[in-house]
Amino acid sequence: MRAYRNPTDALVKFLDYKHNDHWAIWEFRAEGTGYPDSEVYGRIRHYPWPDHHPPPFALIPSIMASMRDWLKGPDTKPGRVVVVHCKAGKGRSGTAAVSYLISEEGWTVEDALFRFTARRMRSGFGAGVSIPSQLRWIRYVDRWTKHQKLYVERKIEIVEIHIWGLRDGVKVAIEGYIDQGRTIKNIHTFDRHERIIVEGQDPDPSSAISVTTSPSSSSLPNSEARSQSSAPQRTSSGGLETGGNAVIFRPTQPIILPSNDVSVDLERRNKAAYGWTMVTSVAHVWFNAFFEGYGPENHGEAAADGVFEIAWDAMDGIKGSARKGTRALDRLGVVWRAVDSRNEGKPELPQIITEPKEGEPVPQMKAADWKSAQHSNLVAITKDLGLRTESPVSGVSKASSLRSSGSSPQQSEEDHLVGVKVHGPSGEEHVSHELAGAGLPNITASEPDLGMPKVRSPAPVSQADGSNKIEDLGLGSIPSAVRDMQKSRADDESDSRAEKDIKTSKENVRGQVLKKDQR
Secondary structure: OEEOOEEHHHHHHHHHHHHOOOEEEEEEEOOOOOOOHHHHOOOEEEEEEOOOOOOOHHHHHHHHHHHHHHHHOOOOOOOOEEEEEOOOOOHHHHHHHHHHHHHHHOOOHHHHHHHHHHHHEOOOOOOOOOOHHHHHHHHHHHHHHHOOOEEEEOOEEEEEEEEEEEOOOEEEEEEEEEHHHOEEEEEEEOOHHHEEEEEOOOOOOOOOOOOOOOOOHHHOOOHHHHHHHOOOEEOOOOOEEOOOEEEEEOOOOOEEEOOOEEEEEEEEEEEOOOOEEEEEEEEEEEEEHHHHOOOHHHOOOOOOEEEEEEEHHHOEOHHHOOOOEOOOOOEEEEEEEEOOHHHHOOOOOOEEEEOOOOOOOOOOOOOOOHHHHHHHHHHOOOOOOEEEEEOOOOOOEOOOOOOOOOOOHHHHHHHOOOOEOOEOOOOOEOOOHHHHHHOOOOOOOOOOOOOOOOOOOOOOOOOOOOOOEEEEOOOOOOHHHHHHHHHHHHHHHHHHHHHHHHHHHHHHHHHHHHHHHHO
16 A cells, blocks of 8 residues: 555654654544555654645644644653655645744744755755745744734624726635634635625626625725726736726625634636536645734734635645636625624634643544545546536536536646655655656565664654654654665666676677687
């Protein structure tokens, strides 16, 4: 059985060899790990959330405290390491690792991000953590750390969504986390009856339904926004596209999210013939109402309402990239307010969440089904550009669409690895780019053992200051062992060829001598 790009048994042998029993895994895969906990001795902590998204902020205190206790708690041992992993070892793993450096080691945001990029990425291939919403969460962590690490979870109502420069055929939906963050749920998708046109003409009715959330009438677009929305915009193909409408989306029924974590999801599409629709834009953005309401700076008393604004270019793209397709809008604003459960006759109060202190129990989340990862390439539902089938009821395109032309599951997997540095446990880069691109050999339990003892291995060497460290599993944990094995095999083959050449040379000399004697 294989997990990620490395066999689980080889991974365990590598960690045992390098770190004895001083390692533990923190995994963040909502798609499942691909192996049972027993294969890593049960030495694993689960805090899963979906790929390409920031974590539910309520998980952060537990993740940080559990890492701290393992590395620096009263029962810790010298040389301990935290092994973090997700899929490519960039977004989710990077968010957790950088957050730890900020919250537990006192690093600045800039230094922590720089260090992770330097250790994780090859030069010239961009930042290690690059998704805008994940970077926003890291800045939230910095503010949380500076203000007593206090977080107050609340239910949030979306009152309106204001959009400047709305193009035709844009679907707008509100999403939030459920199942302790393992699942993103579509809370509401806006229809045309919930739309108020403030400026411009009604979008072409022949295109797909326009959808959005709307803000209150007191926050109508100003003159600057009006002139901006009516100005021509460059499309990704280089042509001019006229600005769209200034629109307010106001839901007919209250939109209540279970937590401060709010996502606005956008999709632009045009109807095609024979029951197909062409998706030309995909984007989303996450924000947290507690931090947007300045909760940390006010001793946990976050504002009861507010407006979150963002420009199109600053939103998250497809599969964690900057690619979003054609422009769907210029700017949006989300008008939100905290739900006062007491006014609804319910005894619920906001949930105060603090980081567990040393010695206190640290909550752990329920793991995703580990078997689901084995079939993730077959059933994964990921939004992308291209043709999709339409729902016969709503006319809204289904998420289980055809992939973009020229793309394949293998290519999609390789896209995650572009620029990722292959490195060893101390951060040294020691595997060639060609080896990383070609993938590692498929080592299984039935094949020859790597020759590394399982537990009774030499004690790992800790850092110079005797402290422990975080290690990224990703691509870089196993290659040194595999490389040594490959080198050994190559040396054996080279020795074998040399012996063959010597034997052939001796036979040739012997033959020439015999011919000379016969003469």
